[in-house]
Amino acid sequence: xxxxxxxxxxxxxxxIPGINRTDQDSNQNCRKLADLSADExxxxxxxxxxxxxxxxxxxxxxxxxxxxxxxxxKNSSCSPNKMKHLLQNSSLLGHAEKYGLLQGDTVxxxxxxxxxxxxxxxxxxxxxxxxxxxxxxxxxxxxxxxDNKLKESPTLCKRIRVDIADLCLENIPDLHLYKRVVSLGxxxxxxxxxxxxxxxxxxxxxEDRKGDSAAGILMALCCHHRCDWNSYTGKDFMLAQGFTAxxxxxxxxxxxxxxxxxxxxxxxxxxxxxDDTYTDGRRxxxxxxxEDDRQIIGRNSKAILNYGRQVYLxxxxxxxxxxxxxxxxxxxxxxxxxxxxxxxxxxS
Numbered sequence: 241x242x243x244x245x246x247x248x249x250x251x252x253x254x255x256i257p258g259i260n261r262t263d264q265d266s267n268q269n270c271r272k273l274a275d276l277s278a279d280e281x282x283x284x285x286x287x288x289x290x291x292x293x294x295x296x297x298x299x300x301x302x303x304x305x306x307x308x309x310x311x312x313x314k315n316s317s318c319s320p321n322k323m324k325h326l327l328q329n330s331s332l333l334g335h336a337e338k339y340g341l342l343q344g345d346t347v348x349x350x351x352x353x354x355x356x357x358x359x360x361x362x363x364x365x366x367x368x369x370x371x372x373x374x375x376x377x378x379x380x381x382x383x384x385x386x387d388n389k390l391k392e393s394p395t396l397c398k399r400i401r402v403d404i405a406d407l408c409l410e411n412i413p414d415l416h417l418y419k420r421v422v423s424l425g426x427x428x429x430x431x432x433x434x435x436x437x438x439x440x441x442x443x444x445x446x447e448d449r450k451g452d453s454a455a456g457i458l459m460a461l462c463c464h465h466r467c468d469w470n471s472y473t474g475k476d477f478m479l480a481q482g483f484t485a486x487x488x489x490x491x492x493x494x495x496x497x498x499x500x501x502x503x504x505x506x507x508x509x510x511x512x513x514x515d516d517t518y519t520d521g522r523r524x525x526x527x528x529x530x531e532d533d534r535q536i537i538g539r540n541s542k543a544i545l546n547y548g549r550q551v552y553l554x555x556x557x558x559x560x561x562x563x564x565x566x567x568x569x570x571x572x573x574x575x576x577x578x579x580x581x582x583x584x585x586x587x588s
Contacts, residue, residue, distance in 0.1 A: 252400075253411040260405050260438040261471055270469070270486040273493030284487060285537060288494070291481045292540040296547045299575060301564040304334025308364045324570050329358055331565040332426060332458060332576060333365065339578055341456040344371040345419040351404055351436040351459075352428040353378045362424070363397065372396060373418060379403040404435040405471070409443040420455035427573060428459055430466025434473045437549065441556050456580050457553070460565065462573035464495035464542050474548020476555075481544075491541045498538030499572040546575060553579045 276284070305313070309330040312318070318326065336342050342365055350359045353376035366372050376399040400412070409415060423440055425433070436459070444454040469475065469485045478488055529537075550560045558579040565576045 254400065254408050255402055255406050256408045256411075257406050259408050260435040260442065270489040273490050276490060281490075284490060287482065287487070288491065288537065288541055288544065291483075291544055295481060296540075296543050299543070299562045299564055301567075302335070303331050303564075303566060304338060305330045306333035306337060306361070306365070308333065308361050325357065327570050328426060328460065328566050329361055332358065332424070332460060333361055335563065335565060335576065335578060336362075336422075336424070336456075336458050337365075339456070339458075339580065341422045341458060341580075342366070343420070344369050346371075346455075347373045347375055347415055347418045347421045349375045349377060349409075349421060349423045351377050351423060351425045351439075352432055353399070356399070358424055358426050359397070370396065371418075373398065373414070375400070375412070375415075377402060377404060377407065404432050404439060407435075407439050409439060410446050421453060422456040423454065423459065425459035427462040427571075429463035431468050431471040433459060433461060433549070434467070434471045437473050437553065438471075444556070454581075456578075457558070458576060458578050460573065460576045461542075461546055461549075464545050465492050467492050467545065472545075472548070473552040474545065474550075477548040477551040478544075491545065494541045495538050495545070497534040498542055542575070546577065550577060550579075553577075557581065 273281075309326055312326055313323075313330060333342075342362070344366075348359065348362050350356065350362075353359060356376045359374045359376050363374060374397040376397070378399070379402060381401060400407075409421070415421070421440070421443065423436065425436060428436060437457070440454045440457060446453075467488075469488045472478075472488065483491070546562060550562065553560050558581060560577060560579045562575055562577050564574050566574045568574055
């Protein structure tokens with residue numbers, strides 16, 4: 241039998257398996273939401289309400305637009321789905337400009353880039369400059385990439401295929417040639433957000449920087465039901481509030497309540513009653529919540545998890561804000577986090 245003597249391709253140096261993961265306190269065997277009795281769930285909901293009301297700052301709505309998307313936003317032939325993406329990108333870039341993130345001598349990293357639409361608009365904004373680099377990061381291969389439209393300046397745009405959990409920015413060639421790194425992300429799902437934050441903090445702690453290093457972060461947050469305790473960056477905050485790894489696991493399930501209800505398409509204003517059944521292994525126990533109750537609890541749970549990430553960044557020397565950057569009608573996942581180095585005053 242002939243034996244293929246081809247060798248596996250060597251991984252590029254920027255791939256270091258598990259570098260942005262932690263190996264402590266895995267919650268894979270923790271109970272899930274459906275495993276709790278009604279009494280256990282009621283106690284957890286009380287804790288969520290208390291922590292949200294006492295520890296989590298209110299989030300202001302700040303919907304911005306960027307001139308780079310103005311013509312597309314005027315296009316009446318846009319499909320509703322495309323218009324929603326345009327509104328999200330326009331507001332995110334409006335925040336990036338307002339808070340001084342769109343400068344030269346910068347590497348713009350789009351985590352979870354997908355087709356790279358957000359980076360494409362950054363390139364349009366920066367088209368008069370040549371002192372920047374777009375780095376698009378995604379673990380999947382993409383068709384119809386927007387970066388294909390940037391062929392005129394291929395040296396200003398690079399795409400790498402890697403799981404963010406394994407990404408070491410320090411080992412990407414030429415990154416150190418730029419003064420600062422700005423991270424962008426639109427709907428970076430679940431634990432991918434935590435991997436990206438840990439990736440940036442790891443890069444920031446390296447020595448011999450040319451300048452400000454990881455100077456800015458702007459990420460839209462979503463898919464909290466896909467978070468896990470092992471990778472979550474806000475563990476210290478959660479533990480300080482009395483939450484356990486098991487509580488966290490259940491809260492990840494509860495966050496789905498914020499986005500799964502037809503809150504924006506109701507035909508009547510009368511709240512629908514949900515008769516949710518939880519089983520403790522002996523008999524069914526009933527806990528009745530209105531649809532509005534569920535959505536409020538879900539959003540509050542998401543806010544707690546987001547604030548834990550904010551505390552993590554603040555403990556690393558960042559100054560942070562969160563905004564509702566679009567309406568819930570545009571996207572129920574409508575919160576973004578902005579972080580700048582605390583030595584800067586651009587988040588004020």
